[in-house]
Amino acid sequence: xxxxxxxxxxxxxxxxxxxxxxxxxxxxxxxxxxxxxxxxxxxxxxxxxxxxxxxxxxxxxxxxxxxxxxxxxxxxxxxxxxxxxxxxxxxxxxxxxxxxxxxxxxxxxxxxxxxxxxxxxxxxxxxxxxxxxxxxxxxxxxxxxxxxxxxxxxxxxxxxxxxxxxxxxxxxxxxxxxxxxxxxxxxxxxxxxxxxxxxxxxxxxxxxxxxxxxxxxxxxxxxxxxxxxxxxxxxxxxxxxxxxxxxxxxxxxxxxxxxxxxxxxxxxxxxxxxxxxxxxxxxxxxxxxxxxxxxxxxxxxxxxxxxxxxxxx
Amino acid sequence: xxxxxxxxxxxxxxxxxxxxxxxxxxxxxxxxxxxxxxxxxxxxxxxxxxxxxxxxxxxxxxxxxxxxxxxxxxxxxxxxxxxxxxxxxxxxxxxxxxxxxxxxxxxxxxxxxxxxxxxxxxxxxxxxxxxxxxxxxxxxxxxxxxxxxxxxxxxxxxxxxxxxxxxxxxxxxxxxxxxxxxxxxxxxxxxxxxxxxxxxxxxxxxxxxxxxxxxxxxxxxxxxxxxxxxxxxxxxxxxxxxxxxxxxxxxxxxxxxxxxxxxxxxxxxxxxxxxxxxxxxxxxxxxxxxxxxxxxxxxxxxxxxxxxxxxxx
Numbered sequence: 236x237x238x239x240x241x242x243x244x245x246x247x248x249x250x251x252x253x254x255x256x257x258x259x260x261x262x263x264x265x266x267x268x269x270x271x272x273x274x275x276x277x278x279x280x281x282x283x284x285x286x287x288x289x290x291x292x293x294x295x296x297x298x299x300x301x302x303x304x305x306x307x308x309x310x311x312x313x314x315x316x317x318x319x320x321x322x323x324x325x326x327x328x329x330x331x332x333x334x335x336x337x338x339x340x341x342x343x344x345x346x347x348x349x350x351x352x353x354x355x356x357x358x359x360x361x362x363x364x365x366x367x368x369x370x371x372x373x374x375x376x377x378x379x380x381x382x383x384x385x386x387x388x389x390x391x392x393x394x395x396x397x398x399x400x401x402x403x404x405x406x407x408x409x410x411x412x413x414x415x416x417x418x419x420x421x422x423x424x425x426x427x428x429x430x431x432x433x434x435x436x437x438x439x440x441x442x443x444x445x446x447x448x449x450x451x452x453x454x455x456x457x458x459x460x461x462x463x464x465x466x467x468x469x470x471x472x473x474x475x476x477x478x479x480x481x482x483x484x485x486x487x488x489x490x491x492x493x494x495x496x497x498x499x500x501x502x503x504x505x506x507x508x509x510x511x512x513x514x515x516x517x518x519x520x521x522x523x524x525x526x527x528x529x530x531x532x533x534x535x536x537x538x539x540x541x542x543x544x545x546x547x548x
Numbered sequence: 549x550x551x552x553x554x555x556x557x558x559x560x561x562x563x564x565x566x567x568x569x570x571x572x573x574x575x576x577x578x579x580x581x582x583x584x585x586x587x588x589x590x591x592x593x594x595x596x597x598x599x600x601x602x603x604x605x606x607x608x609x610x611x612x613x614x615x616x617x618x619x620x621x622x623x624x625x626x627x628x629x630x631x632x633x634x635x636x637x638x639x640x641x642x643x644x645x646x647x648x649x650x651x652x653x654x655x656x657x658x659x660x661x662x663x664x665x666x667x668x669x670x671x672x673x674x675x676x677x678x679x680x681x682x683x684x685x686x687x688x689x690x691x692x693x694x695x696x697x698x699x700x701x702x703x704x705x706x707x708x709x710x711x712x713x714x715x716x717x718x719x720x721x722x723x724x725x726x727x728x729x730x731x732x733x734x735x736x737x738x739x740x741x742x743x744x745x746x747x748x749x750x751x752x753x754x755x756x757x758x759x760x761x762x763x764x765x766x767x768x769x770x771x772x773x774x775x776x777x778x779x780x781x782x783x784x785x786x787x788x789x790x791x792x793x794x795x796x797x798x799x800x801x802x803x804x805x806x807x808x809x810x811x812x813x814x815x816x817x818x819x820x821x822x823x824x825x826x827x828x829x830x831x832x833x834x835x836x837x838x839x840x841x842x843x844x845x846x847x848x849x850x851x852x853x854x855x856x857x858x859x860x861x
């Protein structure tokens with residue numbers, strides 16, 4: 236048994252056996268069956284050591300997060316997750332590390348009935364590429380927002396940025412923030428619930444200001460946002476002694492909440508979804524027919540945030 | 549524009565626009581439509597600099613080969629290629645390098661009407677992960693070989709191993725061998741033609757001895773091979789002064805020819821396929837009901853090759 240057979244053996248221990256996986260791990264290709272009437276949604280993301288996570292992150296968290304960021308992409312498209320493929324590159328096959336990595340990966344995969352169906356393992360600098368596959372009838376895109384639509388954010392944002400600060404040793408260890416950074420919860424059920432209602436959707440990976448910018452760019456519209464309406468957590472407020480830094484919360488990414496737009500007639504439905512999924516959904520502004528993204532303070536005074544993540548806009 | 553927007557821009561230049569790509573590059577997910585009555589075949593492979601290719605390989609060849617190895621997996625499954633996703637990790641966005649890489653990738657992709665539909669670009673040590681997606685009605689697996697089936701190899705094998713020797717400076721530069729190593733032709737049309745006929749199939753990536761071993765292992769059978777019937781090229785023979793090293797040819801991989809088995813009643817059909825595709829198809833032995841893989845010389849004397857790539861067997 237070579238050292239990379241070890242990875243193969245550990246990866247092959249998943250207990251999920253979906254009926255739509257006709258051939259799984261072990262042949263040249265995985266053979267998969269997409270249900271009739273559905274399209275296939277695919278998302279691929281790579282996490283590289285030293286770029287996307289520091290060396291000190293646990294193998295469990297790397298396994299978990301590398302899947303989470305992909306399931307988050309499926310969520311923002313309104314797709315139901317089904318299968319993943321994994322390419323794991325690592326310097327040597329460290330059994331303890333891989334065991335923990337696989338635990339983190341399968342913890343999240345099993346929760347959403349997602350089966351690992353194939354991939355590759357190689358020797359090289361530590362890097363994880365995952366492709367997630369889901370089914371979708373009507374997909375949520377970035378391009379459907381219209382002037383007058385309301386802009387929502389799920390949950391709260393900003394905690395992941397403080398996790399990064401904690402890692403960088405700026406603020407000691409704040410386990411809560413680090414967990415939010417390393418083990419984000421992809422909003423899969425929310426994405427599915429929004430599929431018939433939202434006019435556009437994106438997951439907040441680059442930062443709200445930048446991701447809302449993507450929606451505006453692709454929907455050819457602008458937006459106005461009330462900065463202090465942006466939802467932040469109790470712990471985030473506490474960290475800033477009840478004067479939370481909203482600019483930080485909207486500038487950094489990695490929260491993997493959803494930002495979406497709806498026609499105002501659907502506001503009751505959003506309230507229902509929020510209650511049934513027990514997820515806070517906060518309206519932070521409105522889509523406009525301009526081509527600019529504007530932020531306002533509580534006194535309706537425009538704020539100058541033009542240097543915060545507008546690269547694509 | 550950030551440097552990685554440059555990659556995105558170059559990658560977005562492909563001229564192929566398939567109708568089954570409902571949403572391509574630019575949203576959180578690609579949205580794809582699998583034709584009714586077909587299953588989806590997927591294969592993911594990673595090439596890492598310094599492991600799968602030396603630093604001196606051209607960007608064109610890296611782009612070409614990273615797709616070729618995946619199309620070869622589709623071929624061995626009998627699948628028709630449709631889409632690819634790409635994760636490209638590189639230290640910095642070198643425009644000239646990426647332009648050549650994309651040229652190599654698209655040279656092969658366009659030949660098979662394969663559209664790049666999504667992926668990721670990151671900063672980090674040079675590494676390319678590609679997932680290829682194809683359609684298949686009846687898939688060719690490793691597991692269907694039966695005692696009495698004939699074992700075939702397409703084209704010739706061994707040239708890629710000499711390409712590697714050439715790279716390592718052992719034999720100077722032999723352009724022919726290096727091309728065979730860096731720009732292998734995936735046997736897509738052959739795989740499609742074999743889909744209804746072959747009982748098992750694999751692409752020769754690890755080396756014939758090892759890959760036939762995979763077939764035997766998964767088909768729970770053995771095999772007997774006449775070593776000197778293994779097809780090698782005219783140049784391979786010339787390199788060895790007409791006394792070709794067959795053991796080398798069956799031990800090294802990277803040739804991406806197909807190894808497949810058929811029931812003996814189908815031998816005429818194989819001859820027809822060989823003629824119509826203009827691909828040499830050579831019978832090298834027979835599947836047995838033992839659990840061992842045996843090689844014989846011209847005098848029916850068994851050869852001891854047990855230390856050549858039997859790891860999985």
